[in-house]
Amino acid sequence: MSQGTQPTATQPPPVDPAETATVGHRTPTATGRLSWWHGDGGEGAKRNLALIGVLLALFVIGAATRSDLYSNPDWVWANMLSILKLASVVGVVTVGMTFVIIGGGIDLSVGAIVALAGVWCTTVATQNFGAGGMIFTAIVVGVAVGLVNGTLIAYGRLVPFIATLAMLVAARGLAAEISDKQTQISHNGTINGIASTNLLGIPLLVYILAAVVAAGWVLLNRTTFGRRTVAVGGNPEAARLAGINVKLHTLLLYALSGLCCGIAAIMLTAQATSAQAAMANLYELDAIAAVIIGGTLLSGGRGTIVGSLLGVIIFATITNLFAINGLSTEAQNMVKGGIIVAAVLIQQVQFGSITQFFRRNRLTTS
Amino acid sequence: MSGHDATNEATTGEVVLRLTDVVKTFPGVRALDGVQLEVRAGEVHCLLGQNGAGKSTLIKVLAGVHRPDSGRVEWRGEPVSFANPQAAMRSGIATIYQELDLVEDLSVAENAFLGHEPRRFGFIRRGHMARRTREILGRLGHAEIPPGRMVRALPAAGKQVVSMARALSHEARLIIMDEPSAVLAHDEVGNLIRIVRELTAQGIAVIYISHRLEEIREIGDRVTVLKDGRTTAANLPARETPTSDLVSRMTGRTIEYVFPDRPAGTEVGGELLQVEGLTRAGEFADVSLTVRAGEIVGIAGLVGSGRSEVLETIYGARTAEAGSVRMAGRELRPGSVGAAVRAGMGMAPEERKSQALLLGEPIYRNVTLATFGRYARFGFTNASRERAEADRIAEDLEMRPRDVRRAVGTLSGGNQQKVVVGRWLLGDTKLLLLDEPTRGVDVGARAELYQVIRQLAAQGVGVLLVSSEVPEVLGLADRVLVMREGRVVRTAPAGELDENTVLDLVMAGSLMEGAPA
Numbered sequence: 042m043s044q045g046t047q048p049t050a051t052q053p054p055p056v057d058p059a060e061t062a063t064v065g066h067r068t069p070t071a072t073g074r075l076s077w078w079h080g081d082g083g084e085g086a087k088r089n090l091a092l093i094g095v096l097l098a099l100f101v102i103g104a105a106t107r108s109d110l111y112s113n114p115d116w117v118w119a120n121m122l123s124i125l126k127l128a129s130v131v132g133v134v135t136v137g138m139t140f141v142i143i144g145g146g147i148d149l150s151v152g153a154i155v156a157l158a159g160v161w162c163t164t165v166a167t168q169n170f171g172a173g174g175m176i177f178t179a180i181v182v183g184v185a186v187g188l189v190n191g192t193l194i195a196y197g198r199l200v201p202f203i204a205t206l207a208m209l210v211a212a213r214g215l216a217a218e219i220s221d222k223q224t225q226i227s228h229n230g231t232i233n234g235i236a237s238t239n240l241l242g243i244p245l246l247v248y249i250l251a252a253v254v255a256a257g258w259v260l261l262n263r264t265t266f267g268r269r270t271v272a273v274g275g276n277p278e279a280a281r282l283a284g285i286n287v288k289l290h291t292l293l294l295y296a297l298s299g300l301c302c303g304i305a306a307i308m309l310t311a312q313a314t315s316a317q318a319a320m321a322n323l324y325e326l327d328a329i330a331a332v333i334i335g336g337t338l339l340s341g342g343r344g345t346i347v348g349s350l351l352g353v354i355i356f357a358t359i360t361n362l363f364a365i366n367g368l369s370t371e372a373q374n375m376v377k378g379g380i381i382v383a384a385v386l387i388q389q390v391q392f393g394s395i396t397q398f399f400r401r402n403r404l405t406t407s
Numbered sequence: 408m409s410g411h412d413a414t415n416e417a418t419t420g421e422v423v424l425r426l427t428d429v430v431k432t433f434p435g436v437r438a439l440d441g442v443q444l445e446v447r448a449g450e451v452h453c454l455l456g457q458n459g460a461g462k463s464t465l466i467k468v469l470a471g472v473h474r475p476d477s478g479r480v481e482w483r484g485e486p487v488s489f490a491n492p493q494a495a496m497r498s499g500i501a502t503i504y505q506e507l508d509l510v511e512d513l514s515v516a517e518n519a520f521l522g523h524e525p526r527r528f529g530f531i532r533r534g535h536m537a538r539r540t541r542e543i544l545g546r547l548g549h550a551e552i553p554p555g556r557m558v559r560a561l562p563a564a565g566k567q568v569v570s571m572a573r574a575l576s577h578e579a580r581l582i583i584m585d586e587p588s589a590v591l592a593h594d595e596v597g598n599l600i601r602i603v604r605e606l607t608a609q610g611i612a613v614i615y616i617s618h619r620l621e622e623i624r625e626i627g628d629r630v631t632v633l634k635d636g637r638t639t640a641a642n643l644p645a646r647e648t649p650t651s652d653l654v655s656r657m658t659g660r661t662i663e664y665v666f667p668d669r670p671a672g673t674e675v676g677g678e679l680l681q682v683e684g685l686t687r688a689g690e691f692a693d694v695s696l697t698v699r700a701g702e703i704v705g706i707a708g709l710v711g712s713g714r715s716e717v718l719e720t721i722y723g724a725r726t727a728e729a730g731s732v733r734m735a736g737r738e739l740r741p742g743s744v745g746a747a748v749r750a751g752m753g754m755a756p757e758e759r760k761s762q763a764l765l766l767g768e769p770i771y772r773n774v775t776l777a778t779f780g781r782y783a784r785f786g787f788t789n790a791s792r793e794r795a796e797a798d799r800i801a802e803d804l805e806m807r808p809r810d811v812r813r814a815v816g817t818l819s820g821g822n823q824q825k826v827v828v829g830r831w832l833l834g835d836t837k838l839l840l841l842d843e844p845t846r847g848v849d850v851g852a853r854a855e856l857y858q859v860i861r862q863l864a865a866q867g868v869g870v871l872l873v874s875s876e877v878p879e880v881l882g883l884a885d886r887v888l889v890m891r892e893g894r895v896v897r898t899a900p901a902g903e904l905d906e907n908t909v910l911d912l913v914m915a916g917s918l919m920e921g922a923p924a
């Protein structure tokens with residue numbers, strides 16, 4: 042923005058030390074900060090290109106550090122598939138999270154919902170109903186917990202952060218209760234096969250991720266549901282005065298997140314051929330981080346599914362990079378933390394206002 | 408550059424600000440394309456121009472919000488380029504922005520002194536700050552606003568007063584006001600004019616932006632006209648220049664600034680809206696009114712008389728405590744906007760930024776915010792249809808720029824307002840509730856908007872209109888309700904009332920009485 046002109050007010054300013062001390066928090070938000078041009082997601086597309094650039098850079102780093110492995114194209118292909126497989130479960134959760142965050146909320150309970158749904162669908166009683174019964178159970182549990190979250194937030198007027206934090210604790214507690222803190226083995230070959238099946242050389246899990254991402258993209262960009270999500274997150278009062286049922290929509294967003302968790306629970310159970318109360322640990326952090334890296338505004342009203350997907354893949358690639366180099370997970374977590382901070386900083390520079398962070402999560406009611 | 412300096416005494420002060428060939432571009436728009444401006448100490452220099460002419464951009468350049476691409480800004484004889492708003496403020500330029508920039512969750516005093524709180528040993532001197540705020544508010548004629556009150560709880564005009572107090576809390580030599588009167592009622596404008604005179608008497612220069620020509624004549628010394636980012640006339644005498652001259656320099660054409668005729672012998676239809684005994688404690692009481700199909704009903708009253716609250720309650724945005732609202736005979740569930748919209752109501756709310764717009768979204772999605780569902784099939788939105796509909800609205804209301812894919816946040820204030828009103832011109836709205844529909848809309852587009860509203864009425868749409876501008880209510884409405892302190896004090900056909908009668912009825916009460924506690 043700024044041109045070559047000298048930033049000098051030649052008038053010797055009568056500087057009051059008290060004044061300079063506080064200058065930092067005067068935020069001229071009302072003034073034309075929206076200097077970017079928005080034509081049907083042009084901004085998001087630019088950002089996603091940057092994320093693809095990051096992925097390429099990670100690939101180059103991998104190739105440089107393990108040139109022995111990368112010299113084998115078959116290995117590279119197999120490694121890429123394993124990265125995608127690694128990303129698949131969190132990826133599905135992230136799609137739901139993206140909707141919630143664009144809608145102006147946050148869901149801290151996703152990991153706990155995955156665990157609860159996973160445990161519930163692997164109880165002996167449920168396994169008796171076969172694969173269909175298990176899938177049905179996981180999805181119903183996920184949606185039901187999401188509905189509880191949504192009801193508390195939309196109609197109980199709880200702050201999303203608090204409501205879903207409480208749910209995080211409660212759902213893991215319930216999962217431990219149901220499983221009696223034991224690991225429940227899945228004996229169902231169909232379910233377990235979901236993780237081991239390959240179609241045309243690509244794992245089924247990756248197809249599931251692709252399907253969920255595609256459905257999420259269509260839902261966000263091509264349907265009235267997506268439009269309402271953006272409106273509710275961008276300006277809940279304007280949405281309400283335009284006749285949109287903001288509360289109902291908020292409820293549905295959390296139910297959608299729960300649905301994604303139910304799907305993820307099946308995938309994760311299949312991968313481990315078992316479920317336990319501690320599974321999907323800290324998935325909420327991975328999902329939120331991926332959403333942020335993907336460029337979705339934490340204050341709501343703007344975001345992309347593709348960005349979130351790229352965020353998840355970047356994380357999975359980093360994990361993979363550390364694994365193939367035999368490095369510790371501690372170092373890996375530090376790098377991930379750094380990446381999150383960098384992403385948020387970029388976002389602030391781009392959208393220019395910290396105040397948006399304070400506006401977030403406020404469900405305006407009359 | 409000047410050439411025709413006015414002979415007004417007030418303009419004999421030295422030139423404090425001089426802009427030469429200032430250019431500012433945004434992606435795809437040349438907002439300022441060579442602006443000349445000269446402001447003298449102690450004068451009120453008015454900026455005139457259509458919506459999107461570049462007035463706000465110009466003052467943001469002066470206020471240090473935008474950096475000009477090229478051109479020269481001389482402030483008190485020295486070339487300057489302010490790196491940020493603080494720098495501009497420190498060198499004596501205070502600005503009241505068109506879009507209020509208050510922090511809603513801070514108090515009146517904290518807002519007034521935001522960023523330059525009086526301190527001692529690093530602690531904010533709260534008592535001192537409250538006292539000075541009270542004193543400034545007193546000067547502004549609003550001693551009744553408590554400095555400790557949260558800004559969120561103030562009505563729109565109260566917020567305007569607070570942002571004015573903020574400008575006065577600096578020791579400014581130039582105060583820039585971007586459409587300060589847009590949210591003010593008649594008596595408030597009088598107050599504003601008094602304050603401006605006091606400022607100029609102290610040798611302070613004022614740059615004043617308004618779309619109301621009467622105001623400019625009353626308050627202004629000289630006028631500079633902008634068109635498409637260029638100065639088309641500089642330093643015209645504010646009082647003597649004929650209106651037609653000003654308008655044609657602004658728009659490049661002549662506009663008869665008149666209200667459309669009420670079509671003779673209109674057959675007004677049956678009663679569309681029936682409101683009975685509507686009450687909300689502390690806001691308004693026992694309001695009854697009817698609107699017939701094809702009728703335009705205007706509500707006149709001061710800010711704080713409960714007009715906007717009545718409108719919002721009819722619409723279901725606030726829940727009535729007593730009374731009923733019927734649309735075409737069917738009672739609506741209180742407090743449900745959804746029910747009102749389904750029954751065919753639409754409301755253009757008072758505050759466009761907080762109540763109506765998704766600033767980051769394209770124009771067309773804002774225009775279709777209430778109707779996108781109707782163009783959708785099986786839940787899938789129809790973007791090309793939406794763009795086409797929005798295009799039509801943009802055309803009707805002379806929106807500039809016309810590209811409906813542009814983000815609403817990049818539009819000028821008046822053009823944003825057109826988006827808000829345009830939203831309800833789509834679809835099959837049967838009853839239109841308009842709260843200050845022409846706020847910030849320029850002379851030409853205003854005439855256009857009146858025409859559109861009249862046409863809708865002719866097609867059988869009922870209109871309930873709230874406006875601070877009495878001439879607008881009298882000129883546009885068929886029937887007028889006058890409200891004072893939350894009650895309807897008079898209902899009459901517009902033809903039976905004149906401006907003075909309405910003003911007499913309306914006068915009384917203050918800002919705080921209508922404010923939600």
Ligand SMILES: Nc1ncnc2c1ncn2[C@@H]1O[C@H](COP(=O)(O)OP(=O)(O)OP(=O)(O)O)[C@@H](O)[C@H]1O
Binds near residue numbers: 457458822
């Ligand atoms: N941040 C921005 N990004 C892109 N374009 C902008 C931005 N701010 C203003 N513009 C464009 O610059 C032009 C001038 O806008 P400006 O707000 O200065 O108009 P104005 O004269 O104040 O109009 P109004 O009377 O409606 O307030 C408009 O075309 C507007 O769309």
Ligand SMILES: [Mg+2]
Binds near residue numbers: 505821
């Ligand atoms: Mg403006």
